Amino acid sequence: MTEDALKYEVLASDGAARRGRLHTAHGTAETPAFMTVGTAGTVKGLLPENVADTGAEIVLGNTYHLMLRPTAERIAELGGLHKFMNWNKPILTDSGGYQVMSLSELRKITEEGVAFRSHLDGSRHNLTPERAMDIQCLLDSNITMVLDECTPYPAEPDVAADSMRRSMRWAQRCKDAFIKRPGYGLFGIVQGSVYPDLRQESAEALQEIGFDGYAVGGLAVGEGQEVMFEVLDATMPHLTRERPRYLMGVGKPSDIVGAVQRGIDMFDCVLPTRSGRTGQGFTRRGPINIRNARHQADPRPIDPDCGCKTCSSYSRAYVHHLVKANEMLGPILLTIHNLHYYQELMAGLRDAIEKGELDAFVSAFHRQQAAGDL
Ligand SMILES: Nc1ccc2nc(N)nc(O)c2c1
Numbered sequence: 097m098t099e100d101a102l103k104y105e106v107l108a109s110d111g112a113a114r115r116g117r118l119h120t121a122h123g124t125a126e127t128p129a130f131m132t133v134g135t136a137g138t139v140k141g142l143l144p145e146n147v148a149d150t151g152a153e154i155v156l157g158n159t160y161h162l163m164l165r166p167t168a169e170r171i172a173e174l175g176g177l178h179k180f181m182n183w184n185k186p187i188l189t190d191s192g193g194y195q196v197m198s199l200s201e202l203r204k205i206t207e208e209g210v211a212f213r214s215h216l217d218g219s220r221h222n223l224t225p226e227r228a229m230d231i232q233c234l235l236d237s238n239i240t241m242v243l244d245e246c247t248p249y250p251a252e253p254d255v256a257a258d259s260m261r262r263s264m265r266w267a268q269r270c271k272d273a274f275i276k277r278p279g280y281g282l283f284g285i286v287q288g289s290v291y292p293d294l295r296q297e298s299a300e301a302l303q304e305i306g307f308d309g310y311a312v313g314g315l316a317v318g319e320g321q322e323v324m325f326e327v328l329d330a331t332m333p334h335l336t337r338e339r340p341r342y343l344m345g346v347g348k349p350s351d352i353v354g355a356v357q358r359g360i361d362m363f364d365c366v367l368p369t370r371s372g373r374t375g376q377g378f379t380r381r382g383p384i385n386i387r388n389a390r391h392q393a394d395p396r397p398i399d400p401d402c403g404c405k406t407c408s409s410y411s412r413a414y415v416h417h418l419v420k421a422n423e424m425l426g427p428i429l430l431t432i433h434n435l436h437y438y439q440e441l442m443a444g445l446r447d448a449i450e451k452g453e454l455d456a457f458v459s460a461f462h463r464q465q466a467a468g469d470l
């Protein structure tokens with residue numbers, strides 16, 4: 097048995113949910129894990145030590161953004177993305193397919209790959225499966241994602257089938273081009289829109305090729321939580337339990353809880369960081385908008401049950417003041433809190449699975465969220 101390029105072990109399970117550990121060349125990551133989004137080589141507004149302080153272990157970077165600026169070659173010359181951004185724990189990079197379709201102009205998808213113009217300066221670029229592997233290797237990413245097309249939603253079955261089958265051909269080309277190294281892995285991405293037969297076909301095709309992990313793509317594209325869970329219910333039975341499963345772009349806290357119950361091990365989402373910049377704070381009793389006047393004289397922390405730096409030293413009134421005054425520190429304090437909240441949620445889920453008490457944890461989670469802010 098060849099040594100796993102990326103060792104993953106299941107330490108406990110509770111129903112379909114798993115508590116595991118991922119071993120990479122830059123250290124381990126406990127799962128279920130929430131990966132903090134650091135798209136352009138930074139978790140916006142935070143120093144790496146602040147990010148690590150929240151409990152984060154894996155940071156996510158992005159091929160699309162980094163290939164355009166400062167370029168993968170420049171980052172490689174400077175020692176790779178870990179050194180460049182001073183993050184010495186695991187890094188996962190998305191392959192750019194999703195971002196090209198949502199950010200670039202004049203993009204054209206062919207069998208070869210995606211031709212597009214940069215949203216920064218209009219320069220022309222070609223992203224092929226081979227180039228996507230090359231870029232992520234230059235970045236020295238621990239977990240590389242295949243180049244795929246995130247099928248637009250909604251899509252007719254024949255359109256979804258054509259899109260998925262091209263992504264499966266690209267996945268094979270990625271596997272052929274990927275340079276295997278111990279502690280580094282390549283994940284396939286399941287597509288197939290909302291059609292169970294296409295999701296099964298995609299999951300089976302990827303496992304035929306063989307990957308170190310399997311992502312579920314093509315979701316968190318506006319389909320809503322109910323449809324997302326239906327698609328997961330149709331997809332998860334076809335993914336081997338031996339390897340980690342990663343639900344891309346998800347999600348709000350209740351999305352994550354429901355997906356963990358269905359066997360997802362890894363998540364990433366801009367929600368805690370992006371909403372931190374727009375004044376939204378996540379709490380055990382549901383989200384609050386700190387800009388709301390009701391917080392202006394409130395001496396309590398964002399979440400009285402939270403132990404983060406923000407909640408242990410600053411009041412809602414202070415964060416309200418900073419955000420209303422457009423002070424830099426406002427979004428920084430909220431981002432620290434939100435990421436801490438997400439990591440606490442993941443730690444609670446891991447602990448509950450270990451104890452075989454996931455159902456009780458989930459009921460308490462929903463009860464508290466429904467209680468609403470004090
Ligand atoms: N919702 C998302 C987010 C990121 C994605 N990245 C890739 N490569 N593919 C998808 O389908 C995604 C979906």
Ligand SMILES: [Zn+2]
Binds near residue numbers: 399403405432437
């Ligand atoms: Zn807090």
